[in-house]
Amino acid sequence: MDNFEIQRCIELRDFGVPARVQLHHYCDASSAAYGAVSYVRLVNQKGIPHCTFYMGKSRLAPIKPMTIPRLELLAAVVAVRLDSMLRREMRLEIHETIFWTDSMIVLQYINNTSKRFHTFVSNRVAIIHDGSLPSQWRHLDTASNPADDASQGLDAKQMLSCTRWKQGPDFLWRDESTWPTKQNVSSDLLNDDKEVKQVAKTCVVKxxxxxxxxxxxxxxxxxxxxxxxxxxxxxxxxxxxxxxxxxxxxxxxxxxxxxxxxxxxxxxxxxxxxxxxxxxxxxxxxxxxxxxxxxxxxxxxxxxxxxxxxxxxxxxxxxxxxxxxxxxxx
Structure with missing residues (x-):
C-alpha cells in the first residue's frame, strides 16, 4: 500500500482556467457492502476534460439480511450526502452534479410520483429528493461503475493496478456525446414491487x-x-x-x-x-x-x-x- 498514490491537486497548472466544473457521484451495493465514490471533472476553454478522484466512502452491509434494492438505495443516500458535503467544502464553483447508478429499481424509486412506499424506502427516497433532483440521476452498466470496486472490495494488488477507481470510468475523459444514453424511467414496473404499499380495497356503499x-x-x-x-x-x-x-x-x-x-x-x-x-x-x-x-x-x-x-x-x-x-x- 506504500505504492498507492492519489493525485491531490485538482487544478493542473498547464490545464488552464476551467470553463466548466462537474461533480460525478457513483454508487453501488452488494450483499457484503455498499458505497459511493466522487470525481471532479474539469473542462478547460479548449473543451479538453480532466478527471480527478475526490472522495470515496464504503460501508459494510448490516448484519441483519437486507435485499439488494434496499442496499442500493442506501448507497444512493451515501452519494447524495457526499455531494452535499463536497459542495459545502469545495472552493470551486460547481456548475453541474450528476449521479450514476447501475440499479434500475433505484431509478424507479427516485422517479416515482404515484406509488407509496413502506417506511424504509420512503425515508431514503425523501433524503435523496432533498439533496438531488430526479433529472440528475442516470444509469450505467456495472462494468463502467467504479463504485462496484467499493461494494465488491479490492485487495492491495488490485488497488495498485485498477485505474478505474483512481481516474473514474473511461467515458468521463471523453465528450459528453459518448456518455451512456439517459434512459426514460417509468414507475409502471413497480406494480409488483414488495416495497410498494398496496392500496386497500374499500367497500363502496351506493x-x-x-x-x-x-x-x-x-x-x-x-x-x-x-x-x-x-x-x-x-x-x-x-x-x-x-x-x-x-x-x-x-x-x-x-x-x-x-x-x-x-x-x-x-x-x-x-x-x-x-x-x-x-x-x-x-x-x-x-x-x-x-x-x-x-x-x-x-x-x-x-x-x-x-x-x-x-x-x-x-x-x-x-x-x-x-x-x-x-x-x-x-
Missing part, C-alpha cells in the same frame, strides 16, 4: 343503499327521543372504531352526543329534501325563487340550513337567532 338504510332507521322509531338515542349510540360506536384506544366509554349518553345525533338526523333530512338549495348556498350562489323555503331567506351554518332574514337581528341565543329548517311533517 348512495341509494345508504339512503335506504337511513330510511329504515327513521321508520323504525316513531319517537323523536328514541330516534336521537339510537343515532347517538351509532355515532359513539363510529367514534370508538376510529379511536378506541383513547376514548373513555361511559354508561349513559351525554348531552353533547344527543345534540350530535340531532344534528346528524336533521342534516340528513335537509340534504334529502333541500339538497339543491343547500348546494347552491354552499357554492356561494342563491336559491331558486320557486323553492318552498325561499321566503325564509335561508343561510348555511355548520353545514345545515337555518332561517335568515330579520331573525338575524334578534338579540337571543344562537339557536333562536338562526332556527333550523326542518321538512314538513317532522
Amino acid at each position: 348512495a341509494e343503499a345508504q339512503g335506504a338504510t337511513v330510511e329504515k332507521l327513521l321508520e323504525k322509531y316513531s319517537c323523536w327521543i328514541r330516534l336521537k338515542k339510537a343515532v347517538a349510540w351509532i355515532l359513539r360506536f363510529k367514534t370508538w372504531l376510529f379511536d378506541h384506544r383513547r376514548m373513555k366509554t361511559q354508561a349513559c349518553l351525554t348531552v353533547h352526543e344527543l345534540r350530535r345525533a340531532e344534528q346528524a338526523i336533521i342534516g340528513y333530512l335537509q340534504r334529502l329534501h333541500y339538497g339543491n338549495e343547500l348546494h347552491a348556498l354552499e357554492d356561494g350562489g342563491r336559491i331558486c325563487s320557486k323553492s318552498s323555503i325561499y321566503k325564509l331567506d335561508p343561510i348555511v351554518e355548520d353545514g345545515m340550513l337555518k332561517i335568515g332574514g330579520r331573525l338575524q337581528m334578534a338579540p337571543l341565543n344562537d339557536q333562536a337567532k338562526h332556527p333550523l329548517i326542518v321538512p314538513t311533517g317532522m
